[in-house]
Amino acid sequence: MSRIEAGRSYIGESVVRPQTARLLAGRGVFTDDVVLPRMLHVAFVRSPHAHARIVAIDAAEATALPGVAAVVTGEALVSVCSGWVGTLAHFQGMKSAMQRPLAVGKASWQGEPVAAVVAESRALAEDGAARVRATWEVLPAVTDPATALDPATPVIHPELGDNLAFELSLTSGDPEAAFRQADVVLSETFTMGRHTGVTLEARAILADFDPAERRLTVYHSFQAPNMMQDILARHLGLPEQDVRVICRDVGGSFGIKVHIYPDEMATCALSVMLGRPVKFTADRLESFVSDIHAREHRVKAELAVRQDGTILGMRVDDLTGIGPYSVYPRTSAVEGNQTVRLAPGVYRFRDYAASLRVVFQNKTPMCQYRAVGHPIAFAVMEAMVDRAARELELDPVEMRRKNYVTADMYPHTSQTGYFFERLSHEEALDELLRIADYRGLCAERDALRARGMYRGLGLCAFIELTTPGPAFYGVGGARISSQDGCTVKLEPSGKLTCLTGVTEQGQGTDTMIAQVVASAVGVAMEDVRVLTGDTLVAPYGGGTWASRGAGIGGEAALQTGRALRGNILKVAAAMLQCEPDDLDIRLGKIVDAATGEVRLDLPELGRVAYFRPDTLPKDFQSELTVTRHYVPRHQGFAFTNGIQLSHVEVDVQTGFVRLLRHWCVEDCGRIINPRLVDEQIRGAIVQGIGAALYEHLVYDEQGQLLTGSMMDYLVPMAAEMPDIVVGHVETPTAYADGGFKGAGEAGTAGAPGAVLNAVNDALAPLGARVTAQPITPEVVLRALGPL
Amino acid sequence: MRSDEGDVDDTVTISLTVNGAPVRRRVEPRQSLVDFLRYELELTGSHVGCEHGVCGACSVRVDGVVVRGCLMLAVQCDGSRVETIEGVAASGEARDLQQAFAVENALQCGFCTPGMLLTAQDLLARRSNPSPEEIREALSGNYCRCTGYHAIVAAVRRTAEARGRG
Numbered sequence: 001m002s003r004i005e006a007g008r009s010y011i012g013e014s015v016v017r018p019q020t021a022r023l024l025a026g027r028g029v030f031t032d033d034v035v036l037p038r039m040l041h042v043a044f045v046r047s048p049h050a051h052a053r054i055v056a057i058d059a060a061e062a063t064a065l066p067g068v069a070a071v072v073t074g075e076a077l078v079s080v081c082s083g084w085v086g087t088l089a090h091f092q093g094m095k096s097a098m099q100r101p102l103a104v105g106k107a108s109w110q111g112e113p114v115a116a117v118v119a120e121s122r123a124l125a126e127d128g129a130a131r132v133r134a135t136w137e138v139l140p141a142v143t144d145p146a147t148a149l150d151p152a153t154p155v156i157h158p159e160l161g162d163n164l165a166f167e168l169s170l171t172s173g174d175p176e177a178a179f180r181q182a183d184v185v186l187s188e189t190f191t192m193g194r195h196t197g198v199t200l201e202a203r204a205i206l207a208d209f210d211p212a213e214r215r216l217t218v219y220h221s222f223q224a225p226n227m228m229q230d231i232l233a234r235h236l237g238l239p240e241q242d243v244r245v246i247c248r249d250v251g252g253s254f255g256i257k258v259h260i261y262p263d264e265m266a267t268c269a270l271s272v273m274l275g276r277p278v279k280f281t282a283d284r285l286e287s288f289v290s291d292i293h294a295r296e297h298r299v300k301a302e303l304a305v306r307q308d309g310t311i312l313g314m315r316v317d318d319l320t321g322i323g324p325y326s327v328y329p330r331t332s333a334v335e336g337n338q339t340v341r342l343a344p345g346v347y348r349f350r351d352y353a354a355s356l357r358v359v360f361q362n363k364t365p366m367c368q369y370r371a372v373g374h375p376i377a378f379a380v381m382e383a384m385v386d387r388a389a390r391e392l393e394l395d396p397v398e399m400r401r402k403n404y405v406t407a408d409m410y411p412h413t414s415q416t417g418y419f420f421e422r423l424s425h426e427e428a429l430d431e432l433l434r435i436a437d438y439r440g441l442c443a444e445r446d447a448l449r450a451r452g453m454y455r456g457l458g459l460c461a462f463i464e465l466t467t468p469g470p471a472f473y474g475v476g477g478a479r480i481s482s483q484d485g486c487t488v489k490l491e492p493s494g495k496l497t498c499l500t501g502v503t504e505q506g507q508g509t510d511t512m513i514a515q516v517v518a519s520a521v522g523v524a525m526e527d528v529r530v531l532t533g534d535t536l537v538a539p540y541g542g543g544t545w546a547s548r549g550a551g552i553g554g555e556a557a558l559q560t561g562r563a564l565r566g567n568i569l570k571v572a573a574a575m576l577q578c579e580p581d582d583l584d585i586r587l588g589k590i591v592d593a594a595t596g597e598v599r600l601d602l603p604e605l606g607r608v609a610y611f612r613p614d615t616l617p618k619d620f621q622s623e624l625t626v627t628r629h630y631v632p633r634h635q636g637f638a639f640t641n642g643i644q645l646s647h648v649e650v651d652v653q654t655g656f657v658r659l660l661r662h663w664c665v666e667d668c669g670r671i672i673n674p675r676l677v678d679e680q681i682r683g684a685i686v687q688g689i690g691a692a693l694y695e696h697l698v699y700d701e702q703g704q705l706l707t708g709s710m711m712d713y714l715v716p717m718a719a720e721m722p723d724i725v726v727g728h729v730e731t732p733t734a735y736a737d738g739g740f741k742g743a744g745e746a747g748t749a750g751a752p753g754a755v756l757n758a759v760n761d762a763l764a765p766l767g768a769r770v771t772a773q774p775i776t777p778e779v780v781l782r783a784l785g786p787l
Numbered sequence: 788m789r790s791d792e793g794d795v796d797d798t799v800t801i802s803l804t805v806n807g808a809p810v811r812r813r814v815e816p817r818q819s820l821v822d823f824l825r826y827e828l829e830l831t832g833s834h835v836g837c838e839h840g841v842c843g844a845c846s847v848r849v850d851g852v853v854v855r856g857c858l859m860l861a862v863q864c865d866g867s868r869v870e871t872i873e874g875v876a877a878s879g880e881a882r883d884l885q886q887a888f889a890v891e892n893a894l895q896c897g898f899c900t901p902g903m904l905l906t907a908q909d910l911l912a913r914r915s916n917p918s919p920e921e922i923r924e925a926l927s928g929n930y931c932r933c934t935g936y937h938a939i940v941a942a943v944r945r946t947a948e949a950r951g952r953g
Contacts, residue, residue, distance in 0.1 A: 023897025026832020026872030033831040251898030506895030686935030710841035719927035
């Protein structure tokens with residue numbers, strides 16, 4: 001890889017994030033920290049039933065409560081905020097029902113907001129909400145996806161005809177022939193539970209409508225400010241330029257804060273209606289029933305294998321339940337779609353068939369959460385590979401090696417049409433075996449088994465979809481930007497101010513962008529100030545999701561920095577009466593390119609360009625603010641790859657799984673900041689571990705959430721988590737000058753499969769096997785027989 | 788209930804010191820300590836994560852002991868000495884720990900960080916050279932969704948080692 005920058009480069013350096021200083025001092029500004037004059041607070045009355053007709057809502061007592069400004073029901077907001085339907089045109093046949101800020105007529109999940117109480121404080125708003133009397137006619141709840149399409153099951157939205165949101169059938173090659181030719185056919189059904197994001201900062205929004213100018217300013221804990229701006233403008237009937245969305249510090253997101261939520265739309269509508277700032281901060285209990293949920297799949301998989309371990313073909317049937325509405329505007333079909341499209345992609349076999357059904361049910365809406373579809377796809381695929389290896393008495397490492405898409409096969413198109421520029425499965429595997437001392441761990445495991453200790457090792461190879469182009473959402477009609485802009489301004493003092501469309505929720509986006517800009521222009525890191533998350537001033541962009549920050553935002557920053565560098569050198573050349581090519585910028589100094597001799601510094605250049613341009617030639621105009629944009633044009637996604645290894649010990653008496661250590665080797669292309677990448681991987685792995693072992697949204701048959709608090713819903717805590725070793729292979733993309741790809745979801749993509757395989761490896765000598773997630777002690781003990 | 792004309796005023800006057808400064812306020816008996824700090828005193832460094840004592844984001848020190856600001860009422864702090872992340876940051880007592888968090892990238896979104904810092908500082912005051920297992924145990928009541936905890940453990944270890952040498 002050639003150097004992309006002149007002089008000092010920060011690319012590849014673990015620069016400490018300057019922005020952490022304020023967070024470490026308790027001086028972050030999260031949405032709930034923002035206070036505005038005459039601000040009101042809203043609390044929502046939520047449906048206590050999974051499915052119920054609203055017979056009447058009596059707001060009299062709540063309205064009479066001192067301090068309550070308004071009590072509003074769904075009908076009252078219909079004229080303020082238009083409804084929405086969460087479908088995308090490229091998911092053919094997809095359907096969903098009209099959704100509104102507050103339910104009108106009936107509620108379709110326990111937790112759906114049905115009325116809003118606005119008051120002088122959150123406590124008073126809650127007092128008011130407790131005094132709203134709703135009368136319900138309870139309807140039968142649809143909970144189990146397996147029976148959602150049965151004729152006897154009630155249809156949640158009668159206008160749709162049935163409970164089917166989307167179905168898909170894919171065939172590549174000749175799967176029937178592959179299964180006929182197989183020596184062994186393996187079949188398994190996996191049950192993957194619902195879980196959710198549990199961002200430590202709950203969702204929060206503060207809407208400030210100024211009725212004099214008819215302008216709306218929204219402070220939002222969110223990942224995609226321009227998407228929110230567009231949607232608020234269209235659904236509230238405001239000109240786009242009069243809606244400003246500001247995302248300051250965001251306390252975790254992971255795909256939770258990238259969707260349209262009824263309560264947040266209601267908050268904005270209430271601000272328009274009342275002409276005052278209205279704040280909504282979800283409490284933890286309402287987060288559990290109103291944040292999007294994730295996963296909930298039942299996947300049947302069949303694998304056709306030859307005796308020597310060659311995979312010939314695969315069939316996958318995925319059934320996934322998404323709640324009563326497909327979530328706007330990204331839809332709830334992407335999770336299942338990606339599950340069936342990603343599953344075979346690590347391997348070279350061509351014969352593949354998949355079917356997908358996405359069904360409605362009376363549970364909290366499900367939508368995209370970190371690593372969308374990936375964790376399910378690779379848990380299923382890799383569990384099947386391990387099972388085949390075990391039945392054929394083959395080494396799981398060699399089984400994978402035999403079936404990988406290998407280095408000589410790129411560029412490569414997967415069974416389901418994904419394009420892979422260049423992946424590094426074999427190198428990643430070799431590196432993993434090395435850093436983990438895999439063979440040594442195998443020997444230790446075998447020795448301990450003889451002493452009655454059940455340890456297991458589980459591999460999970462994966463690919464990760466990063467850096468998506470417009471094929472992801474834009475082609476389906478969603479107004480979600482796949483391109484991003486970057487603006488860099490040279491201040492008169494010689495410092496740089498940078499604005500970017502990608503956003504920051506803890507990833508270190510602003511640091512990463514500063515590293516790229518500083519390197520491309522030729523200044524010191526500390527001389528670059530980056531601002532993200534303000535639609536009024538930042539260039540238009542998609543924000544941060546789908547591992548797009550570095551691949552798209554980073555490349556836009558690189559192109560902007562290079563352009564500004566060129567413009568600075570033109571000013572310098574005019575001042576020094578030489579050619580721009582004779583000069584270079586190194587750590588803020590204009591130097592002679594050949595000798596390195598300092599000719600000028602940036603503060604002097606800034607002084608002349610801004611305050612004494614009369615001293616420059618008459619026909620010369622300096623341009624020291626530059627904007628450039630970038631969208632991936634040459635491939636739909638920049639795929640990455642990696643492999644994880646989990647080492648566990650299972651207590652066969654109690655069913656508890658103890659995590660001993662976890663490794664990941666991944667390849668996100670050229671790495672901008674190794675420490676930030678490692679920490680993205682580690683955090684994402686722990687999110688995957690949570691799904692694999694602990695986190696479960698359990699519902700009863702009436703559609704009541706039984707695990708709706710942090711007492712009942714287990715999240716990974718420090719004491720149970722293992723040390724995590726991260727390694728890298730670097731295969732830069734050649735389609736972008738920076739060579740950057742994404743890294744945000746790789747950890748979550750592979751961790752559940754690795755843990756599942758490790759547990760099954762530990763249980764193998766006992767003839768037991770688990771196929772349900774989370775792998776609770778109960779699941780383990782049922783597999784072992786005592787339960 | 789709030790104090791409106793005709794209503795019974797059930798607010799209570801409390802006096803306490805917060806980050807070394809004397810504070811006197813009338814509060815509702817139902818107001819939690821963390822809500823009092825955030826909304827009455829505008830000390831927004833203490834965060835609200837779960838309001839049922841699990842996540843640790845609201846951790847503050849009361850009379851030298853780290854407590855959950857969501858499980859304690861403001862009225863219970865009458866006469867107490869309360870310290871928040873703002874006070875700890877200003878005094879500099881945990882400057883090395885804060886620096887270690889930055890270097891190890893032991894924070895991403897930063898929402899858990901004030902509670903993590905107070906809890907880790909408390910551990911380091913009690914144990915000069917805690918093992919990684921002891922650190923994980925001490926932090927096991929503080930939820931972090933971003934980091935996976937590995938870097939937080941490393942930052943606390945780094946601080947313990949430096950203080951041991953210091």
